[in-house]
Amino acid sequence: MSGITRRNFVKLLGAGGAVSAFGLAGCESTPKTASRAAARVVVIGGGFGGASCAKYLRVYDPSLNVTMIEQNTSYMTCPGSNWVFGGLAKLDDIVHNYNALRGKHGVNVVHDKVTAVDPAKRVVTLASGKTVEYDRLVMSPGIDFRMKAIEGYDEAATQIMPHSWKAGPQTALLLKQLQAMPDGGTFIMCPPGMPFRCPPGPPERASMVAHYFKTHKPRSKILILDAKEDFSKKGLFMEAWEELYPGMIEWVPASKGGKVFRVDPKTMTVYTDEGLTTHKGDVVNIIPPQRAADLASTVGLVNDTGWCPVNQHTFESKLAPGIHVIGDSAVAGALPKSGHTANNIAKMTAAAIVSELRGHKPPVPSHVNTCYSLVGPEYGISIAAVYRLGEDGVLAGVKGAGGLSPTKAPALQRSQEAGYARGWYASITADTFG
Ligand SMILES: Cc1cc2nc3c(=O)[nH]c(=O)nc-3n(C[C@H](O)[C@H](O)[C@H](O)COP(=O)(O)OP(=O)(O)OC[C@H]3O[C@@H](n4cnc5c(N)ncnc54)[C@H](O)[C@@H]3O)c2cc1C
The missing domain is CATH 3.50.50.60 (FAD/NAD(P)-binding domain)
Structure with a gap:
């Protein structure tokens, strides 16, 4: 040597x-x-x-x-942030630091x-x-938000009608509002059109809020005013909502008047149907269209x-x-x-x-995506796919790989998937920050 x-x-x-x-x-x-x-x-x-x-x-x-x-000196994950609304995680559980990146991996971390x-x-x-x-x-x-896309929704409005689509103070604000809401109140959530961060995030959020209402404020309602005609894992979510939260969640697609045009934070009003229909909420969660x-x-x-x-x-x-x-x-x-x-x-x-x-x-890369959603504490569903690189970019799902959880699955399978969801969170955060 x-x-x-x-x-x-x-x-x-x-x-x-x-x-x-x-x-x-x-x-x-x-x-x-x-x-x-x-x-x-x-x-x-x-x-x-x-x-x-x-x-x-x-x-x-x-x-x-x-x-x-x-x-920032620490990072709160969006994954798991919906679980906080359901009482299945605390805010502190989803905060990570950069000590391992610095100490174990020798990355020079600058804040x-x-x-x-x-x-x-x-x-x-x-x-x-x-x-x-x-x-x-x-x-x-x-990401950042296309703030001008919804009339009346600006930086100041995010403090009254939080988006909670970047985890952190916005997550804490929505949690506080939900906790302060009276039983019998209405929670309105307005998801954007595609493309946006985490397509299954809005229905998972509705599920977690429904779990909280069921256990603490059972007379309350959830209204989803959607800018889309469809949403990720819709069949599975709808089946679960009927079973776990019957009559509590109403979903309105864009073609039936779901698209939001304007908001008035002072009166907690959301305007749909090109401004013709109004909806008042006790807690309003506007998730605006997004951009890089x-x-x-x-x-x-x-x-x-x-x-x-x-x-x-x-x-x-x-x-x-x-x-x-x-x-x-x-x-x-x-x-x-x-x-x-x-x-x-x-x-x-x-x-x-x-x-x-x-x-x-x-x-040559091959990619994979797995997305678990918790619908209840013992009720998980998932979607997974493998992607290959084609001539023009990353192509959709390799046949035979991945798939959706089955509908009408036994309770044991749903509860196993809830366990896998928690396991996924532990492993992805360990792989990223550990
Ligand atoms: C409610 C919700 C639930 C979700 N659940 C899941 C899930 O279950 N599974 C899943 O796979 N994904 C989930 N996601 C999506 C996931 O959070 C995002 O896709 C992921 O965070 C994207 O990573 P990123 O690195 O692109 O951006 P980010 O994670 O947002 O990181 C960007 C970082 O850049 C920093 N930054 C920005 N600008 C500057 C600057 N000028 N100077 C210095 N730093 C800067 C920010 O502070 C931030 O820390 C969820 C998202 C939401 C909103």
Whole structure:
């Protein structure tokens, strides 16, 4: 081992592990050791996409210099946030920190807000005034809302009619409102049209609120005014609502007057039917139409759809080379906007970056999404699918893989799926933050 220092030996071991992990063993080209040792990868956002990517960059190649920039010092997950409304989890149960990313994985975690990125100079500017240089940049800043889409719904209105579609203070606010609502009151929820973060999230939220009402305020009602004609796992949710919460939940599709045009937070009124019909709620949850997070627009990564077009093999931006956009902000073909896919895309992107830094072709990804919903404490349902990369992007479900929970399943199966839902949460958060 003469001529090989201990540090270099550890680097070589790391490189070997990563190479075989990507199925690149036996590849003829020589790894670019010198440039790899110097490569600085910056990841913006410490949610499911960003934290997973920062961790797996270091897992795949421990010699990389990885910096993750996240504005908050801890992260409350949206998954599990609906369970809080049902009393099945506490707010603290769904908060995660970045200690393992720092200590166990050697990621340089910086808490600051990114205000600008200069793709030509490869420099990130922070609210504190500091700058961070990069060789490769990954952005996973999540979503923001199209606030002007519903008349009367603005920043101030979110404090009266919360969206609770980014977990944190908005989750706590909706919880407080539901707890303060009198028995016999009406909870109105208004989900947006596609595409939006977590399509099965609204019916799961309705289910969890129904569970809370059933156990604490049984005379209360839930009205879902939907901008869509259909919703994820509809047959399964409807069957469960009839069994667990008969007569409590009413769902109104867009064609029957469900689409919301205007709100008046002062009178807690929602206007549908092009403004002709009014609904008053005691608690109103407006989930506005969505778009890629503000920062993605600031950096120039967004096209006229409001989302970020990417090469769906490597998730490199089609508008700014050298910047990868992952998670909910990206247009990811048939993949839904979920924490599970954000985690999955993050690993594939980390693998692509490590491969490219070594002068290898990125591995061809195969993706998976699994989404569990709790309808009651012992009643879980799920949908799962496997996705392959086609010529134009990520294609819908591989035949024979995944599927939906069956209808009319025995109680034992529903309760087993409720257990799997909790297990899924424990494993995805351990994989992302642990
Ligand atoms: C109610 C609800 C339930 C859900 N349930 C599930 C579920 O059961 N399963 C599932 O798979 N998915 C679920 N999801 C979806 C999941 O939460 C998202 O798809 C996932 O969080 C997307 O990850 P992301 O990394 O793209 O964004 P995020 O997780 O939102 O992370 C973005 C991060 O970027 C940071 N950031 C943004 N801008 C800046 C900036 N300028 N500077 C610094 N930091 C910045 C933010 O602070 C944030 O931490 C649910 C969503 C909701 C709303």
